Amino acid sequence: xxxxxxxxxxxxxxxxxxxxxxxxxxxxxxxxxxxxxxxxxxxxxxxxxxxxxxxxxxxxxxxxxxxxxxxxxxxxxxxxxxxxxxxxxxxxxxxxxxxxxxxxxxxxxxxxxxxxxxxxxxxxxxxxxxxxxxxxxxxxxxxxxxxxxxxxxxxxxxxxxxxxxxxxxxxxxxxxxxxxxxxxxxxxxxxxxxxxxxxxxxxxxxxxxxxxxxxxxxxxxxxxxxxxxxxxxxxxxxx
Numbered sequence: 367x368x369x370x371x372x373x374x375x376x377x378x379x380x381x382x383x384x385x386x387x388x389x390x391x392x393x394x395x396x397x398x399x400x401x402x403x404x405x406x407x408x409x410x411x412x413x414x415x416x417x418x419x420x421x422x423x424x425x426x427x428x429x430x431x432x433x434x435x436x437x438x439x440x441x442x443x444x445x446x447x448x449x450x451x452x453x454x455x456x457x458x459x460x461x462x463x464x465x466x467x468x469x470x471x472x473x474x475x476x477x478x479x480x481x482x483x484x485x486x487x488x489x490x491x492x493x494x495x496x497x498x499x500x501x502x503x504x505x506x507x508x509x510x511x512x513x514x515x516x517x518x519x520x521x522x523x524x525x526x527x528x529x530x531x532x533x534x535x536x537x538x539x540x541x542x543x544x545x546x547x548x549x550x551x552x553x554x555x556x557x558x559x560x561x562x563x564x565x566x567x568x569x570x571x572x573x574x575x576x577x578x579x580x581x582x583x584x585x586x587x588x589x590x591x592x593x594x595x596x597x598x599x600x601x602x603x604x605x
Contacts, residue, residue, distance in 0.1 A: 450495075450496065451494050451495050451496075451521075452494040452498075452499055452519050452520060452521045453494070453520045453521065453522075453523070453558060454490070454494075454519070454520045454555055454556050454558065455490075455491040455494055455498075455499035455502075455517065455518070455519045455520070456488050456489065456490050456491070456517075456518045456519075456552055456555055456556060457478070457488060457489040457491065457502065457503060457506065457515050457516075457517055458486065458488050458515060458516040458517075458518060458544070458548055458552060459486050459487055459488065459489070459513070459515045460486040460514075461486060461487045461513075462482075462484075462486070462487065463482055463487060463590060464480040464481055464482030464487045464571045464572060464573045465480075465482075465571075465573045465586055465590075466487070466586060466587070466590045467480040467482075467487040467488075467489055467573075468480040468489075468573035468574065468575040468577070468578060468583075468586075469575075469578055469582075469583035469584075469586035469587050469590075470506060470509065470510050470513075470583075470587075471489055471506065471575035472575045472576075472578045472579075472580065472582075472583040473509055473580070473583050473584075473587075474502075474505045474506045474508075474509040474510070475505070476489070476491070476493075476502045476505060476506060476575060477491070477492040477493060477575060477576055478490055478491050478492060478502070478574075478575050479492075479562050479572055479573075479574050479575075480572065480573045480574075480575065481549075481551065481562075481565060481570050481571065481572050482570065482571035482572075482573075483549040483551070483570070485547070485548060485549050486548070486549075488548075488549065488551075488552060489502075489506075489575070490555060490562060499517055499519050500517065500528075500535070502517075503515060503517040503528075503530040503535070504530065504533045504534070504535075505533075506530075507530045507531055507532060507533050507534075508532070508533035511532075513531070514529065514530065514531040515529075515530050515531075516528065516529055516530070516539060516544060517530055518541065518544060518552060518556050519556075520556045520557070520558070525541040525556055525557075526538065526541075527539040527540070527541050527544045541553075541556075551565055551570065
């Protein structure tokens with residue numbers, strides 16, 4: 367076994383400020399010898415059957431690191447593969463305006479990018495860790511009394527859709543059934559086919575809840591719920 371206390375430069379004259387090529391080669395050879403000896407001792411500590419260990423959570427991690435999206439970050443992508451972090455989470459509502467949904471999200475302290483459509487606005491959540499998406503669905507349906515919504519989540523490439531009302535989870539909905547009654551971009555977002563930036567360039571209305579202050583959110587709420595002679599302001603509805 368190699369002596370860890372041995373100096374690979376032992377034998378060289380410390381008073382000599384100039385090493386010859388032969389001296390340098392000899393010192394590097396000694397260093398490499400000790401380095402590889404250390405590798406061998408570390409390898410001996412690995413059990414012979416290590417290759418038979420099951421994949422964590424039955425999730426197969428790609429052997430090729432290039433398969434992981436570097437723009438997301440290795441750790442985030444790994445947690446997504448393991449199901450500890452959702453890949454995408456979308457709150458599907460029947461609110462007509464992306465701005466109004468963004469205001470509700472701001473008041474409920476939910477960070478999301480909201481998209482409008484004639485089938486109802488949706489909020490693409492930013493907090494995807496743990497049960498963050500479920501907490502957002504509970505909080506929004508608690509803050510906005512009477513609101514119902516569907517939380518669509520993609521965890522480890524498994525899609526789940528759940529109805530929420532009054533701060534509680536209700537029945538689950540098969541994603542194919544959900545997608546027949548939602549804007550097409552909901553399915554594309556949850557499957558990772560498109561992202562917010564692409565939808566924005568296609569002309570979809572987007573409003574970031576973080577772009578609104580509390581007072582601005584209250585102003586949006588007042589504007590969309592203002593009553594005149596003809597009833598509620600045209601184009602506004604909260605269900």
